[in-house]
Amino acid sequence: MTLQELFASMHNVRIYELCHTYGCYDSSDTQLCVTLDGEEVYHADFKKGVLDWESKIPVVLHVPHAYNYAVYYRATCRGDLLRWKPDKSAATKPRKAPEVIVYPKDEVIKDEENTLICFINHFFPSNINIKWTKNDVEVAVEDPLIKCLPNPDGSFYVFSTLDFVPDEGDIYGCTVEHVALEEPRTKFWEADMKETTIGSDVFCGLGLSLGLLGGAAGIFFFVKGKHYQAILVT
Structure with a gap:
């Protein structure tokens, strides 16, 4: 203690x-x-x-x-x-591919403003590209460099957010590009008015x-x- x-x-x-x-x-x-x-x-x-x-x-x-x-x-x-x-030690450190999850911050209610959170974790080096799509149409691109933070093991994590208004059937995607990935990695989230958010457990406001x-x-x-x-x- x-x-x-x-x-x-x-x-x-x-x-x-x-x-x-x-x-x-x-x-x-x-x-x-x-x-x-x-x-x-x-x-x-x-x-x-x-x-x-x-x-x-x-x-x-x-x-x-x-x-x-x-x-x-x-x-x-x-x-x-x-x-x-x-x-030159950083140059020889092994690359680590990012882990990606997407979840809403608040309970999903139709036509009420909300925020989607893309949590990207355990990647190295810190250079990474993030973009958001809605129904396969690009809606936002973020420069996450200013928000990348270190983990105790020397890897990095970053939160990317997208404000949205839920509508049944809309599909949102968070796409990540990183040197440790052979191709971009995308995690999708579909609006479901019956969904119970995990945001309060995962994302501390x-x-x-x-x-x-x-x-x-x-x-x-x-x-x-x-x-x-x-x-x-x-």
Whole structure:
């Protein structure tokens, strides 16, 4: 049991993991993302010079000057890239093909807005292409690089989402292209008004982050490396 877990058990608290991730690339700009319990809070858009906050995060929670810290880490990351460039270990690491599942976030009700989630996991390297189709017609293409996050084993995972309005019989597809795949991999999801969603079990919504606002007697942060853990006293 870690010190944080022991503290939680003794003081009736809940533990949240706030993770700050950034990566450097020869072929593109630095990618920086902050997540809470695996769900994105914001990522940096260095081309526009802003932070792109998750739409469900209230504006009042947008941290002032956070973009300035992103710029600092961008400079640090570029320095690290130059220092670590001679290391060729990543180039020899075995490729891993992605695992793909698709599911709705909320209960499927005809004509009510919903969100499809494509969870792509355990792939390496991180370069990956994602596109969505509806009844075999392409409806969205996403650049997931800014959202790719590392697993403990060195592979990556990413969530891609598509807003939609369910209609009986519509078939949606999430297609993934990756260097470890001989051909693109597609997972389909068909609108079924009788379906019971698994979204609440698999996809932890950002409503969890909003819980940080309620009934807090105090917040304690434990910092280790690039990972931040927040403990909320209830």
